[in-house]
Amino acid sequence: MLWIEKYRPTRCEEIAGQDEVVRHLVSFADTGNVPHLLVTGPHGTGKSVAIECLARRLYGGTWREDTSIFNAADLFSQGRGYLESDERFVHLYRKDRSLIANFKYIVRWHASMRPLGADFRLMVFEDAQALTFEAQQALRRIMERSCTTCRFVLSTTHPSAIIPAIASRCLPLFFAPVDNEIVRSCLEAILAEEAPDSDLPSPDDLALIAQAARGDLRKAILYLQLAVESGGAIGPSEVPGSETENITISAFDALRSGNYDAARRIVESLMIDYGLSAREVAHELGRVAERDYNDPRIAVEIARTDHLLCHHANDFVQISTLLARIAREVFGEEGSAAL
8 A cells, every 4th residue: 555645644633744724724624614725835745635634624524525526637638538437527427518518517516516514515626727718717707606605625736827816716825845854754753653673764864755855745755665665775866757857958958059938938848738836847957957067056046946936936937037047147148049
């Protein structure tokens, strides 16, 4: 069994490294007063599990029946096939209607469902950045009409992809990258459960795993399980690199040749087509830069961008600004000719 599932929190208090957000969620559940929510933050910081824990605390044993969860990325990438294959939607799906027409009908139907022993139900959209503009416009109108019987929760790594008409109706909750010390303490607790008599991984190995995870607790737990089951022989440096590495290299090649527009399009494709968050793109750029360029100016610019992104800055603006600074400061006139 995967440890990320075995040690998945079931109560709000078990969520690590997000004390301020947890405090709000507990207050919402205990008072029964939940606003529309826009839940944002990098992968592996607890967004999905926090929504689940909120539903558990709010509804108790009927939380599954009173919560409708839509994965927007699957819906709009697989299209009608997703609706046809999911038992929750197959009885509502109409073959003679378009995908967006089916989306509107299904969301309206779920929003109109009477909750069991509660005043409202939760409507959750995971990977909400995948919602098309037309889908978001439709969702805005449904939110207006269903606000007394339904609360909408949008979870995303790209808050800038949510239209202002929806974002302004939601309370933003930002899940920051989990602090390395908190990640390490979580790994130590899991290790004490799973391998109490083993001296591998060592405390230094745990520190390396926490550093390699870069605030992604889910990734850190996966690294730990890999290290333990391999006898401690596999460290973070041996974990296979990202499939997007070659694309990131091509972005640097474009900057070096003076083609800023091409570099910007390449990194935007990492965010739009490959689903990477802006911080993950910055980390990809950092890894390639450290290996191929080893220029402290690039490290400084990436660190500055990472700091801004941790404080809820606009993803696309900050990444574009990062590329412009690298082009100007590192590759000089040749790299900034297209700016």
